[in-house]
Amino acid sequence: MKTVLVLLGACALAGCSVPLIRPDATQAVAGQYATMQQGGAALDVDRWSRIGDPQLTQVLALSRVHNADLRSAAASVMSARAQAGQSRADLYPRVTGTASATASETEIEGRSDSSSALLEASWEIDLFGKFRNSACAANVRARAEELSYAGSYVSLAAEVANGYVDYRACKLAEAEYRNALASQQETVTATRSLVNAGLSASADLSLARANVANAEINLTSQRADCKVAAQSLTRVVGVFRGQIGAALGKGGGLPAAKTFRVASVPADMLRQRPDVIEAEKRFAAALLDLKVARANLYPSLTLDGSVTASGSSSWSFGPALSLPILDGGASRAAVRVSNADALIAAQTYRSTVLTAVSEVDGALTRLAAARANLSSAESLVQQYKSYFNAIDEDWRAGGASLLDREDARRQVQSARITRISQRKAMLVQWITLYNAVGGGWVPPTPAVPS
16 A cells, blocks of 8 residues: 555656646737728628628528538538547446357257356546546637638638629629720721711721720630639639529629728727637647646546356456556656647737737728729729810811820720729728628538538
């Protein structure tokens, strides 16, 4: 008995002999964003379905069902929940039973039948919280996977919305190139009449025809770009082209930008970013893993018992004490590994917090610039239209050359396409900001892959 007590004391001291570095995940953030935001409606998880574009809502619904990455994230949640169930099972006794029956026959003894049954039970007492902390860590990781799923959905919604906006902007630009081609064709007709009347040189007709050819090239290239944009959106959604072709063929134009309020205090935003909360959960799980590793340095006590029923019955029951005396330093190394993992998790959390605040700050800054640029683009179109109208009137009166008129027309077209690009840029920045602040997510129930 004295020897056992000495061994227990030695093992207890061994459990405290591994030096640890205390992980610290504390990360200070600024009191407010560098770029102050303008208030609007509250952040809304159903924002996309309320901006008045049913086609975008339809495409988003398809992506939630068919996107491969999101389905993989749902499977990861299922796996983490199952692993948590496995860890919880270690807290309870294990009971196994076996039964057998045999029949034999010999010339001397004749036929004989025999049967036996064995019931075995084993339960390791959770003296130092190893199984309790392991189960808790598994539960926390399952929650982290749920948050990862939420983050995947937020990112997917933003990616789909960006792809949709890109396609709609491309189609608007295509319409501008189509109108330009029609205008160039009308110019050819008008120029031919002027040449026939002797009011214009024949070279102007060649120039007009060359401009038609150039407009055809621009329109063909733009149509190809729009097809590629649709194909890219199809890949993100996870369906084939025909499944979203009907949605893309309806409606038109860019969705309206629906503003929303962003909390002026970064710390408030951090409570709704799923990736920040996920990093926090993984740090908590790493701390629990460290406790599990330290518990493995201490003795373990197991209660074993069995009952046998055959020709004669018997039973046995008793405790078994396992003492980690010599293992070549493996247990202590495992503690140091868990300590390092906890330190990494702490720094990952801090980095995630800084990234989140930086992304919101950047999105607010770029959104302010996009608003200013869109206002300038509107002015750009109006001024170039006035300039073209003056040149066009002068050309029809014979006071300006066709080259001057076409140069003015190209400037109007360029200004119109710039305005489309700036409208698209502002929408993209709203989407980026919405994604950066967490996308209005609510804890979803991951879909089970079929």
